[in-house]
Amino acid sequence: MREKNSKKKTVTYEKWGYVFILPFFASFFIFSFLPLLDTVRYSFYEYYRSGLKEIGPNFIGLKNYIELLATDLPKYAANTFILWVIGFVPQIVISLLLASWFVDARLKIRAKQFFKVVIYLPNLIMAAAFSMLFFTLFSDTGPVNSFLVNQGITAEPIRFMATVGGTRGLIGLMNFLMWFGNTTIMLMAAIMGVSPSLFEAAEIDGCNPTQIFFKITLPLIRPILAYTMITSMIGGLQMFDVPQVLTGGSGNPDRTSMTLIMYLNNHLASKNYGMAGALSVYLFLVSAILCFIVYKMMNVDDPDGSKAAAKKQKKLAKKEARG
């Protein structure tokens, strides 16, 4: 390409590519990268506000990091993980089911497009608004409770937000509702990527639909499944608006729905930049590890996509070369 250009002396447009991406990099550098460095720097300082007076910044080394680990950080990490699992498990199950139904040629579901839009809709609502809606719906005197009482299903209103299970369940339900459409569409794309001849062959060989699902569909979309899980995990790590709004920032009952980012937000509310910085660094490390896994997964060039398979293949190749 280049040789051709230099020979013909035509105008190159290469530099324009860089010019076009420059605004993004410039704004990223100024508005994201520099503050990021500052965050890391402040995490080694004692720096907060007491009333209208600023305390610090005083260098205190790793004290913030140690203090965070000594206090409740592990508990909030566990909360975040539990809340993510409660939302993710039903999400992936329902999505798989819907996706395999939608792409199944034999079922001939009508108005597929319509359903796809409908299941995606909850994702369009702002998380905070969605959470507010649920807060009102499930409040002690809300519509759900008055329905339950009027129908005689319960004698007393159920106080959803006063129990651990109720609060966590609601948060999980909201996350499920908001994201299962998105996942369904992604998994549909994955299933459609599988060669139809495989399904046909399986059918001819006498597989029933369950066997097809477990023996053909699932193994072949495993890379996408793993990708979905990891991205969802990264999203779950940043879970904030839904529990924050639902519990009014308190993470009640007994701080069992306090997520890591809500904890971070508590420190920011009291302008405790040092502690918040240290917490952010922890979060960054975890996210970075997860991202690294995704990156590795996407860049392994074997059909299966999993690392284990890649290793196996390498070993096999070595053996063959030797033998």
Place this chain on the structure above:
Amino acid sequence: MKKKLLSMMLASAMLAGVLAGCGSGNADSSAADNAGSSDAGTSAAAETNTAAETNTDTQTDGADTAAAAGGAEGAVLNIWCWNDEFQSRFNDYYPDVVSVSDDKSTTSLANGVVVKWTINPTTDNNYQNKLDEALMAQGSAADDDKIDIFLLEADYALKYVGEDVDVAVPLSELGITADDLADQYQYTKDIVSDASGRQRATSWQAAPGLFAYRRSIAKDVLGTDDPDEVQAALADWSKFNEVAAKAKDKGYYMLSGYQDSFRTFSNNVDKPWVEGTTVTVDPNIMAWIEQTKEFTDSGYNHKSSLWSDTWAQDQGADGKVFGFFYSTWGINFTLVGNAGEAGFGDWAVCEGPQPYYWGGTWVAAARGTDNPELVKDVMIKLTCTKSIMKAMTENRDIQDYTNTMSGMQEIASDPNFQSEFLGGQNHIALFSEVAPTIDMSNVSSYDQGCNEQIQNAFGDYFDGNIDVDTAKGNFETAIKELYPEITEVVWP
């Protein structure tokens, strides 16, 4: 054509991504409540977020005329507050008000100055956080963006009137004399005075606490709705509990929620919440915890939390709650609205089992204001002018207990004054005795956070989710999170 469509779609997708980013950024921590006062029960706080900032950007139409008319004074008067209480007093009673904008975000005055209202609800420290930011940036802000007046609540007034922070201008510097303030209740002056005795804010109200009860329920439970007889039946806590048991038998709740009686205990403490870097929990707070647990377990309360929907509905037409602890401002600002027209005449007030006070709002002039003359005039008119303040008390929809000793005496002894809402009761007479005795010497600048967090932490205990010690631990964690300088929490 297809390519064009594709590029359009890509562009809009990108835009959507950008907007989505904004969205999650804005969905910030502050689950704003309807924010009546500092006490908003956080567990119920997930009210509208978008209304959190009625930040007004309507620029000044009358800017030029104002500069001409007001001489050296600025054309914009910025007032910061956490609800619309002062805003509506100002719009109704400040004599120079010409017009109010449709969205109520600005008020135009006769001299051409435009008043810009910035309202940030108080829950989760939201108001203070925003106010702190703005006050710290006061020096570098443009004249028309500088805060001129900000409002303070009893729970955190001390934080802003200190000499060392010097964000509120002493009234003497503005030219308001001791004579102007002579008719105000002494406690409303003491609490906002700095170490050298200079008063730095002024209030139009005094806030003696009361117990507002529903006449119809009182009749059913006690056989009478006469305030004196009801007061006799509720004269101390053991009698109060007896009535609660009776109310329960008749199918009523004595109180609505966990935090209802909090102020009767918390404002009768012996020591401030915080001294140095130590939080001391008063035995009276523990008494509140004990009582509320007992009430909850016996079914005497409706398990709501302060300012929540349930709590508000309990004051409405279908409410089954005997009564509510309130302060005088609560009648007009909250109760009248919640009770609705149907509630007119069905309520009455008495002192309740224990005298106390609750809240109160102070007006302070921000250091660096470019409208000192106007600020002074607003303060004089709205907090020191007897006729205006009396008019507020006599207004059917306000009935506030205003900060004029002689004015309140006159209304108290006026046989014609009666509150229609309270079924013809002269509630001012009831409180003119109590108001002068209010003692706020035990406030600290940490009160809002401490009150909010202890109510929050013990909500779980009342719900039966955790034991006392866990609740205590949660309070310690929360308070240290909120105030990093706190090192120790001492329990009685």
